[in-house]
Amino acid sequence: MAKYILKRLAYMLVVFTIIAALMFFLYNLIPGDPARAEVEALKSTLKPEQYEQMYQEARARLGLDQPMVVRFFKWYFGIWTGHFGFSNYYKANVIDIVKEPMMNTLFINIFSTFLALGCTIPLGIYCAVHQQSKFDQGVQVGTIVGYSIPGYIIALIFIYIFSVTLRWFPVSGSKAPGSSLTGFPALMERLYYICLPLIVMTFSALGGMTRYVRAAMIDALSMDYIRTARAKGLREKVVIYSHAWRNALLPVITLIIGWFLGIFSGSIIIENTFNLNGMGQLYYKGLTNQDYELVLAMQMFYTAVSLVGALLIDLSYGLVDPRVRVNK
Amino acid sequence: MAEEKKKGFFSFLRFGKKKEVDIFQEEQVQSPLRTIISNFLHNRIAMTGLIVFLAIFVFVMIGPHIWILDLGYEDNTQVNVAPGLDMMSYPRALVNEGVQKIAVGNTFSVGLSKEGHVYTWGKTKITEVVDIREIPEEVKKATIIDIAAGQDHVVAVDDKGKVYVWGNTRQGQNKVPSEMMQLENGDRIKQMSAGYQASVAVTEQGKLFVWGNANIFDAKINSAVKEKLIEKAVCTSYAYIVLTKDGQVLYPGFESNAFSNIPESLSSGVVDIAASSQTVAALKADGTVVVWGNSSNGEDLLPDFPSKIINIEGGRLHYSALMENGDVISWGSNKNGQINLPASVNSGEKLVNVFVGNNQNYGITESGKIKTWGHVGYLMGTDNLGRDILTRLVNGGRMTMTVGAVSVAISLVIGVVFGSLAGYFGGKVDMIIMRVSEVVGGLPFLPFAMILSAIVQATMNQTQRIYMIMVVLGVLSWPGLCRLVRAQILAAREEEFVTAAKAMGVEELQIVFKHILPNVLSIIVVNATLDFATCMLTESSLSYLGFGVAPPQPTWGNMLTGANNSVVIQQYWWRWVFPSAIFGLCTICINTIGDGLRDAIDPKSDRQR
Numbered sequence: 001m002a003k004y005i006l007k008r009l010a011y012m013l014v015v016f017t018i019i020a021a022l023m024f025f026l027y028n029l030i031p032g033d034p035a036r037a038e039v040e041a042l043k044s045t046l047k048p049e050q051y052e053q054m055y056q057e058a059r060a061r062l063g064l065d066q067p068m069v070v071r072f073f074k075w076y077f078g079i080w081t082g083h084f085g086f087s088n089y090y091k092a093n094v095i096d097i098v099k100e101p102m103m104n105t106l107f108i109n110i111f112s113t114f115l116a117l118g119c120t121i122p123l124g125i126y127c128a129v130h131q132q133s134k135f136d137q138g139v140q141v142g143t144i145v146g147y148s149i150p151g152y153i154i155a156l157i158f159i160y161i162f163s164v165t166l167r168w169f170p171v172s173g174s175k176a177p178g179s180s181l182t183g184f185p186a187l188m189e190r191l192y193y194i195c196l197p198l199i200v201m202t203f204s205a206l207g208g209m210t211r212y213v214r215a216a217m218i219d220a221l222s223m224d225y226i227r228t229a230r231a232k233g234l235r236e237k238v239v240i241y242s243h244a245w246r247n248a249l250l251p252v253i254t255l256i257i258g259w260f261l262g263i264f265s266g267s268i269i270i271e272n273t274f275n276l277n278g279m280g281q282l283y284y285k286g287l288t289n290q291d292y293e294l295v296l297a298m299q300m301f302y303t304a305v306s307l308v309g310a311l312l313i314d315l316s317y318g319l320v321d322p323r324v325r326v327n328k
Numbered sequence: 329m330a331e332e333k334k335k336g337f338f339s340f341l342r343f344g345k346k347k348e349v350d351i352f353q354e355e356q357v358q359s360p361l362r363t364i365i366s367n368f369l370h371n372r373i374a375m376t377g378l379i380v381f382l383a384i385f386v387f388v389m390i391g392p393h394i395w396i397l398d399l400g401y402e403d404n405t406q407v408n409v410a411p412g413l414d415m416m417s418y419p420r421a422l423v424n425e426g427v428q429k430i431a432v433g434n435t436f437s438v439g440l441s442k443e444g445h446v447y448t449w450g451k452t453k454i455t456e457v458v459d460i461r462e463i464p465e466e467v468k469k470a471t472i473i474d475i476a477a478g479q480d481h482v483v484a485v486d487d488k489g490k491v492y493v494w495g496n497t498r499q500g501q502n503k504v505p506s507e508m509m510q511l512e513n514g515d516r517i518k519q520m521s522a523g524y525q526a527s528v529a530v531t532e533q534g535k536l537f538v539w540g541n542a543n544i545f546d547a548k549i550n551s552a553v554k555e556k557l558i559e560k561a562v563c564t565s566y567a568y569i570v571l572t573k574d575g576q577v578l579y580p581g582f583e584s585n586a587f588s589n590i591p592e593s594l595s596s597g598v599v600d601i602a603a604s605s606q607t608v609a610a611l612k613a614d615g616t617v618v619v620w621g622n623s624s625n626g627e628d629l630l631p632d633f634p635s636k637i638i639n640i641e642g643g644r645l646h647y648s649a650l651m652e653n654g655d656v657i658s659w660g661s662n663k664n665g666q667i668n669l670p671a672s673v674n675s676g677e678k679l680v681n682v683f684v685g686n687n688q689n690y691g692i693t694e695s696g697k698i699k700t701w702g703h704v705g706y707l708m709g710t711d712n713l714g715r716d717i718l719t720r721l722v723n724g725g726r727m728t729m730t731v732g733a734v735s736v737a738i739s740l741v742i743g744v745v746f747g748s749l750a751g752y753f754g755g756k757v758d759m760i761i762m763r764v765s766e767v768v769g770g771l772p773f774l775p776f777a778m779i780l781s782a783i784v785q786a787t788m789n790q791t792q793r794i795y796m797i798m799v800v801l802g803v804l805s806w807p808g809l810c811r812l813v814r815a816q817i818l819a820a821r822e823e824e825f826v827t828a829a830k831a832m833g834v835e836e837l838q839i840v841f842k843h844i845l846p847n848v849l850s851i852i853v854v855n856a857t858l859d860f861a862t863c864m865l866t867e868s869s870l871s872y873l874g875f876g877v878a879p880p881q882p883t884w885g886n887m888l889t890g891a892n893n894s895v896v897i898q899q900y901w902w903r904w905v906f907p908s909a910i911f912g913l914c915t916i917c918i919n920t921i922g923d924g925l926r927d928a929i930d931p932k933s934d935r936q937r
Contacts, residue, residue, distance in 0.1 A: 015763075015767050015770060018767060019767065026779065027779075027783075029787075030782070141373065144919050144920055147919070148915040148916040148918075148919045149912045149916070150865050150868060150911075151869075152869065152888065152892070153908040155892065156888070156892065156897060159894070159897055160898070163894065163897075164894050164897050171893065171894045172892070172893070268774055268778075269774075269869055272873060273892045274892075283778075287779070287782050287875070288874070295779065298775070299775055302772040302775050303770065303772065305772075306771070306772055310770060
C-alpha cells in the first residue's frame with residue numbers, strides 16, 4: 001500500500017510539473033509586457049533615455065531579461081518554497097490575497113454539499129426502492145431538468161422568485177453596502193446574504209446526485225445477496241440499509257470526493273452571478289484584469305487539488321470496500 | 329404477418345405500450361438494432377424529447393435565413409422594447425371619432441381624434457417610471473387641437489393655446505417658453521414637431537418657438553430666421569429645419585452640420601418639408617423632391633413617382649409620401665420593414681392623409697379608416713442595444729449548436745481513436761494514452777478553458793476565436809469517452825469473433841475499427857448525445873462569463889451576460905426568459921434522448937419493466 005501511494009505521488013509530481021510547464025509557457029504566449037505597463041505612465045514626464053533606463057530596470061526587477069526556461073524554473077521552485085507570486089493588480093503577495101476568498105468558498109461549498117447530500121441520499125434510496133412508481137418517475141423527470149439547466153439560469157430564476165418577487169433575499173453581494181457590523185450580527189448578515197447562492201448551488205447539485213445515488217442503489221438491490229437476505233426473512237429495512245446501502249456507498253463516496261474537488265473551480269459561475277468574494281470570482285477577476293501571476297498560482301492550486309483528489313478517490317475505494325485492491 | 333409489421337411500425341405514433349410478445353417470438357423477430365429502436369420508440373419521454381429537440385433544431389437551422397442577423401446592427405431608439413406586435417394597434421375609438429392627427433414616438437404612437445381626445449398605443453412604457461399612456465388629467469379634459477411626439481415625450485396644445493407636455497420631462501422637455509403661452513393678436517399655435525428631448529412650435533402668424541434639452545438638440549434660433557415668418561418646422565434627431573411663408577428652407581440653429589448645408593434650389597418655391605432622423609426632404613411646388621443630410625440608409629434614393637407628390641412625411645430612416653391620385657409611396661431604409669407597402673394600402677379607397685414616424689406609417693382613407701404599414705413590434709422584445717431578441721435567439725441557437733456539435737465531434741474522434749488503440753493493444757500504448765488522458769482529465773475544466781480562451785482572444789479575430797473555442801472544448805473533453813471506449817474494447821477483445829478474425833489473419837487495425845468498434849458503437853452514440861448537451865452547457869457557461877464566443881456574435885450563453893441584476897431580471901424579463909427557456913428546453917431534450925437511448929440499449933433496464 002505504502003509503495004503504491006509513493007508510486008502515485010511520484011507520478012503526480014511528474015504530471016504536476018508537466019502541467020506547470022504547460023501553463024507557464026501558455027501564459028507567456030499572452031501578448032503584453034508587464035515591465036512596459038509599469039513604466040508606461042511615466043513616459044510623458046521622462047526623457048527617452050531615462051525612460052529606457054527605467055524600463056530596463058523594471059525588466060531586470062521582474063526578471064523578464066532572463067530566458068524563459070530560467071524564469072520557469074525560478075517560478076516553479078518558488079511554488080515549492082511558498083512563493084506563489086506577486087499580484088500586479090492588488091499589489092500584494094498572492095498568498096495573502098487568496099486567503100479570504102478561499103475561506104468564503106470553502107464555507108459556502110461545504111455547507112451546500114452537506115445540504116445536497118442530506119436531500120439526495122434519502123431521495124435516491126427511496127426512488128431506488130420504489131422503482132418505477134409514480135413518485136420515482138416524477139423525480140426522474142425532475143432530475144433530468146435539474147442537471148440539464150446550467151447553474152446561472154437556475155440562479156436567474158431563483159433571483160427572480162426569491163429576491164425580486166418575494167423579496168426574501170438580497171440579489172447579490174456578501175453584505176449590505178456600508179455595513180459595519182461585527183461579531184454575531186455580522187455573521188448573521190453574512191449567512192443571510194449567502195442563503196440564496198447556497199440554495200441555488202444545492203438545487204443545481206440535486207439532479208445529478210440523486211440520479212447517481214439512485215443508480216448505485218438499484219445496482220446494489222439487483223444483486224443476489226439481496227435476494228438471499230430477503231429469502232432469509234430479514235425485515236425490508238435491514239435489507240435496504242444494511243445490505244444494499246452499504247454496497248451502494250462505494251460509488252457514492254467517489255461522488256462525494258469528486259464533489260469536494262469541484263468546490264474550488266466549480267463555483268466560478270455562482271460566485272460571479274451573486275457577486276460573492278470567493279475563489280471563483282477572484283480567478284475571474286484575475287483573468288479579466290490580466291493579473292496573470294495570480295491566475296497562474298490559482299490554476300496550479302486547482303491542478304494540485306484535482307490530482308490529490310484523484311488519488312483520494314482511488315484510495316477510498318479500498319477503504320470502503322476491502323475487496324478492492326487498489327495497488328494492483 | 330405483413331399487416332402486423334405495418335401496425336408495429338406506426339405504433340410509435342400513438343406512444344402506446346409495447347405489445348406483449350413471449351420471449352421466443354421476440355428473439356426470433358427482432359435483431360438487436362431493431363430491439364433498440366423499438367425500445368426507444370416506446371419510451372414516451374424520450375420520444376417527446378426527440379420531437380421537441382428536432383423542432384428546436386429545425387427552428388434554429390432555418391430561422392437564420394428568415395431572421396437575418398446583422399452583426400453591426402444597433403439601434404439606440406429601440407432599447408429594451410417589450411415583446412409584442414402591437415406597435416400599430418390603434419384603438420377603435422380613435423377611428424370612430426375620426427382621426428385628426430397621429431404622432432409617432434420611439435416605440436409608441438399618439439392619436440388625436442377630431443373631437444379633441446388623445447389616445448396612445450404601442451410600447452408606451454419608456455422607463456420604469458415614465459409611461460406615455462398616463463395622459464395627464466387636464467389633457468383628458470381639454471380639447472386638444474394638435475399633438476407631436478418626440479423620442480420620449482409628447483406635446484399637446486389645446487384650443488385655448490395651452491401647451492401640455494408629458495412623458496420624460498427631466499431634460500427640460502416641459503420648459504415651454506412663456507411668450508408662447510401668452511400669444512397676442514389672436515395668434516395661436518398652428519403646427520408642432522418634436523425631436524430628441526426637444527420640441528418646436530409655429531404659430532399662425534409665423535412665429536417660431538423651440539424648447540427642450542439643448543445639449544444634444546440644436547435648440548436655438550439664429551438672427552436670420554428670427555426675422556422671417558415661419559410656415560412649418562420639422563425635427564430630425566438632433567436639429568430642426570424651418571420652411572418660411574415665402575417658400576424658403578432655412579436652418580435656424582448655430583451649428584454647422586449636414587442639415588445646415590441646404591441645397592441652392594430650395595431658396596424658393598418649397599411647399600412642404602419633412603425630416604427623418606438624419607436627413608431632411610423638401611417638396612417643391614412642381615412636385616420634385618429634394619433630400620439632403622446624412623443619407624446612409626437610402627433616404628435620398630428617390631423612387632419614380634407615378635403621380636405628383638402632395639405631402640411628405642418622414643420616419644426615422646424612411647419617408648412616405650402621399651400622391652395626387654390618393655396612393656402612397658415609401659422609400660428609405662427597410663431594416664424593420666418600414667417601406668413594405670402592402671397591396672391593400674394602394675387599392676380600394678383613396679388616401680387623404682398620411683402620418684409617419686419612426687418605423688410606423690398610418691394612412692387615412694376618405695371614409696376615415698386607418699391603414700397601417702411598417703414595423704409592428706418585436707415578438708420577443710429587444711435587448712439593451714436595441715437588437716431584436718428573436719433574431720439573436722435563432723442565430724445564437726445555431727452558433728451554440730454548431731459549437732456543441734463540432735466540439736463533440738472532435739472529442740469523439742480523439743476519444744474513440746485513443747480508446748480503441750489503448751484497449752486493443754494494451755501494454756505500453758495503453759500506458760501512454762491513459763497517462764495522457766489522466767493529465768488532460770486532471771485539468772480543472774472551466775478554469776483551464778477560461779485561460780485558453782483568454783489567450784486565444786488576445787491574438788485572434790472573431791471567426792478564428794469561435795473555431796478555437798470548439799477545439800478547446802473538444803480537446804478538453806475526450807478523456808471520459810476514451811476511458812469508456814477502452815473498457816468496452818477490453819471486454820470485446822476477448823470475444824470469440826475477435827479470435828476468429830485473428831485466426832483468419834485480418835490485419836490488427838482492421839480488427840479494431842471494423843470488427844470490435846461497431847460492437848461498442850451503441851454506447852459511443854449514447855455518450856456522444858450526452859456529451860453534446862455537456863458541451864453546449866460548457867460553451868454557454870464560458871460565453872456567459874465572457875470567455876466563450878464574444879459579442880456581437882450571439883450565443884444562448886452570451887445573450888444572458890449581464891442579466892444577473894435585479895433591474896434586468898424584473899423590468900426587462902424578456903431579455904433572459906426567452907434565451908434561458910429555449911436553452912433549458914434544448915438541453916433537457918438532449919439529455920432525455922440520451923437517457924432513452926441508454927435504456928433502450930441496456931438490456932438490464934428492460935428487465936424491471
